[in-house]
Amino acid sequence: MAHDPVSAAVRQLVTKNDTKIVLLVMDGVGGMRTLEHPTSELEEARTPNLDKWARRGSLGRVLPAARGITVGSGPGHLALFGYNPLLPEHEIGRGVLEVAGIDFAMPAGAVAARGNFATLDASGNIVDRRAGRLATEEAKPVLAKMQAAVAAPIDGVTVRVLPVKEYRFALVFEGPGLGAELYDTDPQKTGVPSLEPRARRDTPENARMVAVAAKAIALMRAAIKDEPKANGFNLRGFAQDPGLETFEQRFGLRAAAIATYPLYRGVARLCGMNVVETGTTIADEFRTLRQIWNDYDFFFLHVKKTDAMGEDGNRAGKIMIIEDTDRAMMALDELKPDVLVVTGDHSTPPPMKAHSFHPVPFLLASALCDIDAGQRFTEGECDKGSLGVFPSCEIMQLALGHAGRLLKFGS
């Protein structure tokens, strides 16, 4: 497997001990200070626990992918987990990310594709690429008809039709000898029919997948042809599990993922983490952390709503979620992780109502920290930290170093 020299060195130096590492990800936590509003949510929030860890820790800022680049949640988390998301071997295809996002574990060798319902006219041309933004409930019976149409395996391949949300669904093709290098069937415009599945590269595996997809599409289309809105669909992002090295292989860590949203569980699963059951609140997640504390070396704990509030432009809401998280962090006083990392997968500044490219505040606390000038987990204090601005995919190696889990390089 291709590796940059840093990852290769880290892998070679990894050793095991009985330390515990916690990676607390507050999704989209980074903010943006503006002339109109010169303080960020992290600055305004009352965060006695974060402050305490910041005072005894080292601070900096992390870049999810590279300067100026805004990442989605998939690449943002891959980077936090130590996998450079810009390397082709770490690419998670859209189809795989989509089924990861509905908590569906991809069988080995299976191919996933994302589906969008579309409305077709009498001659089969697309008139609406989102089928009138079909509601989730409306989609259910249509998906059931599609699943019934492909109940029998096609050329030895089982087809699963999985609901996602509104007009979106996913297909998973499970069977031997399948390739995933297929073009989308979505023509990306209206007034034309959907495209037929076609291989991007000429291999027996891709040809087999094209044949199976074509048959499945024909059966499913026939089954829904009389639907008023969802009488057609387009498939995008055919992909297979990228077969990432596991956390155990890469870092020698038994890793657990605690997340309330399926996408984050899905990405953690692709990295070989054990996804554990938890509740719906931040407090639930920390309770779960306490319950599984003795069973793992590494704990990824994901807080979703900081991002959601940022995307809504809801400053007060984002502050509230930060304060909720801070309160729940009291559990850590008792658990005493050897290394605590707090950061985000990207910034989501409320003024932008979107993910952004701004470097994300970063905090690492351990007994080996160089206590720097940064006193709080905020944008401004992280700028004063001793860690500088560095790529998110180097966080894991830094955490391993602080955990005493990396041998000396050379003598």
Added chain:
Amino acid sequence: MAHDPVSAAVRQLVTKNDTKIVLLVMDGVGGMRTLEHPTSELEEARTPNLDKWARRGSLGRVLPAARGITVGSGPGHLALFGYNPLLPEHEIGRGVLEVAGIDFAMPAGAVAARGNFATLDASGNIVDRRAGRLATEEAKPVLAKMQAAVAAPIDGVTVRVLPVKEYRFALVFEGPGLGAELYDTDPQKTGVPSLEPRARRDTPENARMVAVAAKAIALMRAAIKDEPKANGFNLRGFAQDPGLETFEQRFGLRAAAIATYPLYRGVARLCGMNVVETGTTIADEFRTLRQIWNDYDFFFLHVKKTDAMGEDGNRAGKIMIIEDTDRAMMALDELKPDVLVVTGDHSTPPPMKAHSFHPVPFLLASALCDIDAGQRFTEGECDKGSLGVFPSCEIMQLALGHAGRLLKFGS
């Protein structure tokens, strides 16, 4: 074309909109605070306009090539334009840089070489490798004789003899099927004759170039054999246009270059920028910026004299140029660029009287800036910024991000 993963990702994410980006380069602007003189020129200059942009912007420092490495103007500007100057595919050969420096546009496939006049003794051995530092005016008639000697094409190749400065000139060989992998004919010492042209690698194109060069050299030497000082010459840095991807291909930007010195126009031209006519002063350059404002997306504006003053060790002069630039920047209040970047291609600290490796102060202002603690465009305030220290070749992607010209990476 070979690409690092970051450039590859950037290229894939580039999108277009109607934003305007200004890259203001103050050549050699970075200084050096010493124990004897603890303030830099940027700190001492009165710069109300720069201060204003700094207060509403984000600050940091940039590394032209890599830590500890001092760059020349060619690589320094390539980096600012987003081309990592350390990658072999971005190498601009000395010959090409030399003709770029006299505003000569290389024809496709042509080979350029730098020439140095030399004084030879009666037996043809070099006695002075700079021909007594021949003055520019003295060189002119000698160069005319050389051009006359190669007035007719040689094996279908046209040879142009171009004056540069003092004992320096350039040759451009234009014709089909030429290679440029030739050793210098400069033996780098006196008491021996010039070397014959010889290929570094055995290819038909290089062999053809060797043959043409040998004939041209013989004709030109014969024409100047009776000159008192400039009766010989050495050729160095045979090179072809590296065929860089253009700014338009790489970043989707219609780019204009405004520079008073030919070298900077030349490097910009190699990157596919449109080099526009301007006057001789900083105020002229900003007037030009105003005139062409509606015709381009990206504007490179180059201020030369900060570097010249630094190389002279002239602190007061450098302060004056910085203040002149600041005054001219008032034009920007009216033009309102969406993204303004101010930096240098390298540092030229007056105490060193030379280019240096010190990270260069960097300022980016846009509506999406995280307003950080840095309050002025100075070494000290840039150290307090939120952008950290980063490679100059990442400036373009940061500017594109701030201009909303990069799509989100992954979902």
